[in-house]
Amino acid sequence: MRMNLDDPIQEMTKQQLLEVIRLFSRNWITLDGLWFTLVEDTFGLEAALDLDRKMWERHALIEARRIKKYMGIQGGGVKGVLKAVRLMTFDVSMPFSYSIEGENEAHMWITTCLPQEARIKAGRGEFPCKEVGVACYGSVASIIDPDVRVECVLCPPDPHPPDIWCKWKFTA
Numbered sequence: 001m002r003m004n005l006d007d008p009i010q011e012m013t014k015q016q017l018l019e020v021i022r023l024f025s026r027n028w029i030t031l032d033g034l035w036f037t038l039v040e041d042t043f044g045l046e047a048a049l050d051l052d053r054k055m056w057e058r059h060a061l062i063e064a065r066r067i068k069k070y071m072g073i074q075g076g077g078v079k080g081v082l083k084a085v086r087l088m089t090f091d092v093s094m095p096f097s098y099s100i101e102g103e104n105e106a107h108m109w110i111t112t113c114l115p116q117e118a119r120i121k122a123g124r125g126e127f128p129c130k131e132v133g134v135a136c137y138g139s140v141a142s143i144i145d146p147d148v149r150v151e152c153v154l155c156p157p158d159p160h161p162p163d164i165w166c167k168w169k170f171t172a
Helices: 014-043 045-071 077-086 114-121 130-144
Strands: 096-100 105-110 149-154 166-171
Touching (some): 014 045, 014 114, 045 077, 045 130, 077 096, 077 105, 077 166, 130 166
Antiparallel strands (some): 149 166
C-alpha cells in the first residue's frame, strides 16, 4: 500500500485508524510514565506526585474542554462525564469498567493500570495516585457537568483487591 507522507491518516482504513489510536494512547501513557519517573528520580516521590497532580488537573481541564467542543458532550450527568472520560487519551490503554445505578450515580473501576504495572515490573512498587485521580476526574466533571461530584472509593495508597487498581463514584 502506497501512503501519502503529507497526510497518512487520510488514506488509512478504519482498522489502521483504530491501531493508530491505540498507538497514540500507549505513547501518551509512556510519556507520562517517563516524565514522572524522571521527576521522581531527580526530586523525589513527593515532588513528583505534587507536580503530577497539578499536571493532570490542568491537562484534564484542557482535554475535557476539547472533548466537549469536538465531540459535542455537554452536561448529561454521570453518563456524560463517563462518556468524556472514555474519550480521554489514556482510556484506550487503560479502559475502565462501570456500573450505572439509577440516573444519578455510577461507579467506575480500572482493572489494568499500565503505569502501576510498569512501576512494579521496574521494582518501584505502587505509587499513591489517589490525588492524581481526584484531580483528573474532578476536572473532567467540572467541565462536562459541574453538578457531578467525584469520590474516590479506593485507589493506591489504599489497599485494593488484586483485580481492581482503583474505583470511583460519580454522583449528580
